[in-house]
Amino acid sequence: MLSVGLIGYGHWGPNLLRNLVAHPAFHVAAVADPSAARRLASREAGHDGALYEDGAALIRDHACLDAVVIASPVSTHYDLARATLERGAHVLVEKPLCTRSSEGEALVALARRQNRVLMVDHTLLFTGPGDAIRQLVRQGRLGRITYCEGQRLNLGLFQPDVNVLWDLAPHDLSLLTELQDELPVRVDAVGQCHVNPGVPDIVHASLRFASGWTAHFHWSWMSPEKVRRLVIGGSDRMLVWDDLASDGRLKLYDRGIAVPGSAKAGTMIRPAYRTGGWEALPMAEGEALARLVDHFAAVIESNADSVADGARGLRVVKLLEQIQFALDRSAATTKKPS
């Protein structure tokens, strides 16, 4: 039985606590949240652990913790994860891992030194579609991947300190790291602020990788319709994940273009079209977060590799940094005339 502490009982904390309480490998020994009402509410999940106001105090004072799950605001992730690892406990951090890649590097190195698990809650990787996409890519069923197009749009919950990039992009970028293990050689991004002048609520980003393939993302809190869509173009197959489609959320298309011989600029190209059908792919059912919590227990107990380990979490932070940098550069030259 692993003794676990949970820090943060706000938006996502209740989901984590419910799954930790239900898991046979974990005993919830402590919960921390600055709000007395939320601490009290955490009792409803059926845990009998200690209650702390301060997450740092939970880590410092609560004896015999094997692991800490951190679901507090992202700006607190680094200090709390570091303190947890320094006292020799395993740690699962809500996404994104932290706000700076330098901090992420330090956490990954510290976890290695301490020989403890550092995992990030990239839940998408444990969803039915996320898991199916990962397997397709690993099996090479798409052939050579040439592009990836993602949209994650809604009339969003505005957050005061986090822009739409840091809020929504970690999901898609965690899957992108499954497709492409390099960092992009070029990133372009543009943003727009409707609500808070300093905080983009619409972001478009274009990533280009050394191999020539590209990824484009559109994240928005300002869309009248919810859209969760990812298209992956491959030389053999093309994949469409549309989480709101009624006729199959994940479709594998036998479509593509075969270019005969070597194409030269300016010449007449007559590509061969493969306009075959599609199959709706089967996907695992059940709650993704339950699978992730189970995976956290398995990784701790058997020292297994994790698809959501600190290295992956760090790569997502590096991508976020690159896009934010492009966004800042673009914003500097796109100021509204006043």
Add this chain to the structure above:
Amino acid sequence: MLSVGLIGYGHWGPNLLRNLVAHPAFHVAAVADPSAARRLASREAGHDGALYEDGAALIRDHACLDAVVIASPVSTHYDLARATLERGAHVLVEKPLCTRSSEGEALVALARRQNRVLMVDHTLLFTGPGDAIRQLVRQGRLGRITYCEGQRLNLGLFQPDVNVLWDLAPHDLSLLTELQDELPVRVDAVGQCHVNPGVPDIVHASLRFASGWTAHFHWSWMSPEKVRRLVIGGSDRMLVWDDLASDGRLKLYDRGIAVPGSAKAGTMIRPAYRTGGWEALPMAEGEALARLVDHFAAVIESNADSVADGARGLRVVKLLEQIQFALDRSAATTKKPS
């Protein structure tokens, strides 16, 4: 009865000829196409006009033409339209008007000098959705427009000399000119070439206007699914045109975000959400091209203003030029390492 000549009987010419033959105001006096088989095929549309191999010869030699309709390759548009106007006939040119804005300026000026109609076949403006969107915008029902997002994707027909921008974008840009009568102050664009190294088959473009509002477009010949979608965000209403939706192609959402007072960077924003329902808008039925041909007759006969006049066609060419410039600039720094 207006005596009209048609130049070009390839992909779109048959649609134009069918509508010209059916229209009571027009008599088709001549058809030109370099292919003997296509010239012969044009007889099937029921016209008894003269047949020409060469479009320039049709304009030069065929007596008593009131108007010429040009549906030949875009590189020939300028010379043929100029020759038509110079001999004093009205002209309808397939989109885009021409390949350079300097040529477009010359055509607009020439049409004015000659007091003849110069119209561009921006068919989208005459479709049910295009017409409905134009009316909504004109009535101000969206409030202050803040953004526009367009996607026009398919497994495309590759053209040898035209990239996906010049092929697909004129549709969307003709509608954009209805929303925004300025040219953008900043354009970013990235492209990718799968088939022909010099000819992008995927393009993403971001346009920013002086008022602060933005437009983003994604055009692709490499998509496994056909997508024709345009979202227009306004302060009062948001509009979604999804040409392939089964539950209403054009939806007006009573959704948006009202920001209380003046928002300041870094402060906690609690916007008021309007998450009302939507209405599916009624649209005109019938063939858009028939309406356009009818409009061409009306503009000639009554000297009326045209929504698809040369000035609009020129603005679309200017936008295409701006995006192509951004694409070239981006390509220069995104060459694949060899």
